[in-house]
Amino acid sequence: MVGMKMRNRQKIIALIFTAIFSCARMSLGATGDEELLEQVKQIFAPLPQAMVSEKNPITPEKVKLGKILFYETRISVDGTVSCARCHPIGLYAADGLKKSIGNNCRINPRNAPTLLNTAGQISAHWIGNRVDVEDQARQSVTGPPSFGMPSNEAVEAKLRGIPGYTELFKMAFPGESSPITVDNLAKAVGAFERTLVTPSRFDSYLKGNPTALKEQEKRGLKLYMDADCATCHSSTYVGGQMYQKFGFLEPYWKFTKSDPIDEGRYVVTKNEADKYVFKVPILRNVAKTAPYFHDGSVDKLEEAVWIMGKTQLNRELTKGEIEEIVAFLKSLTGTIPEESLTIPLLPSTE
Amino acid sequence: MVGMKMRNRQKIIALIFTAIFSCARMSLGATGDEELLEQVKQIFAPLPQAMVSEKNPITPEKVKLGKILFYETRISVDGTVSCARCHPIGLYAADGLKKSIGNNCRINPRNAPTLLNTAGQISAHWIGNRVDVEDQARQSVTGPPSFGMPSNEAVEAKLRGIPGYTELFKMAFPGESSPITVDNLAKAVGAFERTLVTPSRFDSYLKGNPTALKEQEKRGLKLYMDADCATCHSSTYVGGQMYQKFGFLEPYWKFTKSDPIDEGRYVVTKNEADKYVFKVPILRNVAKTAPYFHDGSVDKLEEAVWIMGKTQLNRELTKGEIEEIVAFLKSLTGTIPEESLTIPLLPSTE
Numbered sequence: 001m002v003g004m005k006m007r008n009r010q011k012i013i014a015l016i017f018t019a020i021f022s023c024a025r026m027s028l029g030a031t032g033d034e035e036l037l038e039q040v041k042q043i044f045a046p047l048p049q050a051m052v053s054e055k056n057p058i059t060p061e062k063v064k065l066g067k068i069l070f071y072e073t074r075i076s077v078d079g080t081v082s083c084a085r086c087h088p089i090g091l092y093a094a095d096g097l098k099k100s101i102g103n104n105c106r107i108n109p110r111n112a113p114t115l116l117n118t119a120g121q122i123s124a125h126w127i128g129n130r131v132d133v134e135d136q137a138r139q140s141v142t143g144p145p146s147f148g149m150p151s152n153e154a155v156e157a158k159l160r161g162i163p164g165y166t167e168l169f170k171m172a173f174p175g176e177s178s179p180i181t182v183d184n185l186a187k188a189v190g191a192f193e194r195t196l197v198t199p200s201r202f203d204s205y206l207k208g209n210p211t212a213l214k215e216q217e218k219r220g221l222k223l224y225m226d227a228d229c230a231t232c233h234s235s236t237y238v239g240g241q242m243y244q245k246f247g248f249l250e251p252y253w254k255f256t257k258s259d260p261i262d263e264g265r266y267v268v269t270k271n272e273a274d275k276y277v278f279k280v281p282i283l284r285n286v287a288k289t290a291p292y293f294h295d296g297s298v299d300k301l302e303e304a305v306w307i308m309g310k311t312q313l314n315r316e317l318t319k320g321e322i323e324e325i326v327a328f329l330k331s332l333t334g335t336i337p338e339e340s341l342t343i344p345l346l347p348s349t350e
Numbered sequence: 351m352v353g354m355k356m357r358n359r360q361k362i363i364a365l366i367f368t369a370i371f372s373c374a375r376m377s378l379g380a381t382g383d384e385e386l387l388e389q390v391k392q393i394f395a396p397l398p399q400a401m402v403s404e405k406n407p408i409t410p411e412k413v414k415l416g417k418i419l420f421y422e423t424r425i426s427v428d429g430t431v432s433c434a435r436c437h438p439i440g441l442y443a444a445d446g447l448k449k450s451i452g453n454n455c456r457i458n459p460r461n462a463p464t465l466l467n468t469a470g471q472i473s474a475h476w477i478g479n480r481v482d483v484e485d486q487a488r489q490s491v492t493g494p495p496s497f498g499m500p501s502n503e504a505v506e507a508k509l510r511g512i513p514g515y516t517e518l519f520k521m522a523f524p525g526e527s528s529p530i531t532v533d534n535l536a537k538a539v540g541a542f543e544r545t546l547v548t549p550s551r552f553d554s555y556l557k558g559n560p561t562a563l564k565e566q567e568k569r570g571l572k573l574y575m576d577a578d579c580a581t582c583h584s585s586t587y588v589g590g591q592m593y594q595k596f597g598f599l600e601p602y603w604k605f606t607k608s609d610p611i612d613e614g615r616y617v618v619t620k621n622e623a624d625k626y627v628f629k630v631p632i633l634r635n636v637a638k639t640a641p642y643f644h645d646g647s648v649d650k651l652e653e654a655v656w657i658m659g660k661t662q663l664n665r666e667l668t669k670g671e672i673e674e675i676v677a678f679l680k681s682l683t684g685t686i687p688e689e690s691l692t693i694p695l696l697p698s699t700e
Binding site: 080088105299301 | 418421423424428429430435438439440441442445446447451454455637638640649651680686691692693694695696698699700
C-alpha cells in the first residue's frame with residue numbers, strides 16, 4: 001500500500017515534470033531551444049565553403065573555364081544543350097520540368113536534380129550511376145538524352161574549333177601538352193559545381209544562432225526529426241548520403257501516380273534488392289526545385305511530404321504537421337554565391 | 351597650244367595634289383585622320399545610353415521584371431523556351447545556330463539575330479514582320495516555333511500560377527488592376543532589351559578620339575565606306591534602318607548555297623518588289639554572332655563580306671581588302687552592360 005502510494009507519487013511527479021518539460025519544448029523557450037539545437041547538431045552540419053575533392057582540386061582557372069563550359073551549347077549535337085539548360089542557376093539549378101528535355105527533344109529518364117550543393121553526395125544522378133559531379137559532366141556530353149555527341153573526340157573537335165578555348169584550357173591545366181579533353185572539361189565543370197554552395201538560415205542556426213530559425217520552423221524541424229525524416233535526409237546536405245527504397249511500406253506509384261514505374265537502382269545493378277531503390281535526394285533548396293521525386297510526378301512540396309510519410313514512415317502526417325515541416329524545409333533555401341550569378345562571355349568562333 | 355600647256359600644267363598640279371592627298375590618306379596621318387573622322391561622323395553616330403521609346407518608357411521596375419521574364423521557360427508550351435534560349439547574353443544574345451530551335455524541336459524560319467542594340471531598328475525580325483522589340487516579345491509567346499503557347503490567356507494563366515509574379519507585375523505597372531498580361535510582359539521584356547546597348551571602340555572614335563581605332567581598322571573603315579558598304583549598313587547601329595534586296599546584282603543563293611530559298615519580305619507583303627528583300631541587319635558585334643545571313647548559311651565573317659561585295663556591290667573584294675574590312679567590323683564588338691550579365695532569380699512555384 002505504501003509502495004503503491006510511493007509509485008503513484010513518483011508517477012505524479014514524473015507526469016508534472018514531463019508536462020513542464022513538454023510545455024517548455026512546445027514553446028521552445030531557452031532550455032528547449034538549446035536542447036533542440038544540441039539534438040540538431042548531432043544530425044546535421046553546416047555547409048562547407050566549397051565542396052572540395054582531392055581528385056579535383058578547385059582552382060580559379062578551372063572554375064573560370066568550368067563556368068564558361070557550363071553555358072556552352074555549341075558542343076552539343078544539335079547546338080541547343082548546355083549544362084545550364086537543365087540546371088539554370090536562376091531556377092536554383094533545376095529546370096522545373098518533370099523530366100528534362102535534351103538534344104533533339106529527347107526526354108531524360110528522370111527529373112533533373114538541382115546542381116547546388118550536390119558535389120558532396122555519395123554519387124550523382126538519382127540511381128547513383130555517376131560516381132561524382134565530374135563523372136556526371138564527363139558522361140553527359142555523350143549521353144544520348146543530354147548533349148548527344150557521338151564521341152568524346154567529336155566534343156574535343158568542337159572545342160578545338162573555338163579558338164578561345166585553347167588558352168582557357170591551357171590556363172586551367174598548366175603543363176599539359178594537349179589539355180583540350182573531355183576529362184578536363186569534366187574537371188573544370190566539376191570544379192565550378194564544387195563552388196555552388198548555398199548557405200541558408202539553417203546554417204546560421206547550426207552554427208549556434210538559435211534565433212536564425214523562426215518558431216514555426218523550429219517546430220517543423222523538431223517534427224522532422226521526431227517523424228524520422230532525418231533518418232535518411234540528414235547530414236550536411238540534408239540527404240544525398242545513402243540509397244533507400246522509395247516505397248518502403250507501400251509501392252510509391254500508388255501515391256505518386258508514376259507512369260512508367262521506375263525500377264531505380266535495379267536498372268544499374270540488376271540486383272533484386274535494388275528494385276525501387278534511389279539515392280536519397282538532398283533537401284537543400286527543396287522549396288525552390290519543384291516538381292518532386294525521381295520522375296517529377298508531384299508538383300507540390302506539401303504533397304511530397306505527405307507521400308514520404310505514407311511510403312517511408314508509416315505515418316499519416318496531418319495538414320498542420322505538413323505545414324510545419326514545410327516551414328522548416330523552406331528555411332533550407334540558401335543564398336546562391338554571387339560569382340555564379342554572373343554570365344560568362346563565351347569565346348567566339350571567329 | 352598655250353591652252354594645252356595650261357591644261358597640262360593644271361593636270362600635273364592636280365595629279366601632284368591628288369598624290370599628296372592620297373599619300374596622306376593612305377598613311378592616315380593627322381590630316382587624314384581628321385578628314386576620315388569627319389566623313390565617318392556624317393554616316394555613323396555613337397550609341398545612345400539606352401534605346402528609349404515614348405510608347406514604352408524604361409523604368410527600373412519594368413527592366414527588373416523584363417530581365418526575369420527573359421529567362422522564364424515555364425511560360426513556354428514544353429517548358430524549355432525562354433528569350434535567353436535563342437538569345438543567350440553570353441553569346442552576344444544570339445545562339446550560334448543557323449536557325450533557332452524552339453519548343454518541341456520546331457525550327458524557326460530564320461536565323462536568330464542578336465538582341466543587343468536592336469531596339470533602335472525600323473522593325474524587328476529579318477523580314478520586318480514585327481513592329482518593334484515589344485511586338486517581337488508579344489508575338490513570340492504564341493509563335494509556333496518559339497514559345498508555342500496556344501493563346502495569350504494560356505501564358506497569363508501560367509504567369510498567375512507563379513505567385514512571385516503578382517508583385518513584380520504590380521511594381522512594374524502601378525495603378526493597373528490586372529497587370530499580368532502578355533502586353534505588359536512584352537513591355538517589360540522590351541524595356542529590358544532597350545537597355546542592351548554595347549558601346550565599342552568605334553563609339554569612342556565617333557566621339558572624337560581618333561586613336562580609339564587601330565590603323566588597320568581605320569583603313570578597313572575607309573574601304574568600307576569607299577566600297578559603299580555604308581550605303582546600307584550605316585547610322586547608329588551600322589544597319590537596321592532600311593530594307594534591301596539580298597542579291598541586288600546576282601541571286602544571293604548562288605553564293606550562300608541557301609536551301610530552301612527564302613523570298614524575304616515578299617512572304618509578308620506579297621508584293622513582287624519585295625521578293626528577296628530583307629531588313630539590312632545591324633553590324634554591331636557582328637564578329638561575335640556567326641553564322642551569317644537570314645538563314646545562317648555562312649559560317650565565316652570573311653566569306654560573308656566577300657558575298658556582300660559580289661551580290662550587292664558588284665565588287666570582287668580581295669583577300670587583303672576583306673581582312674581590313676573585317677578588322678573594322680571587329681572594332682564594333684562592344685561591352686555588354688554589367689547589369690545584363692547577372693542572372694536574376696526566378697520566382698518559384700511554391
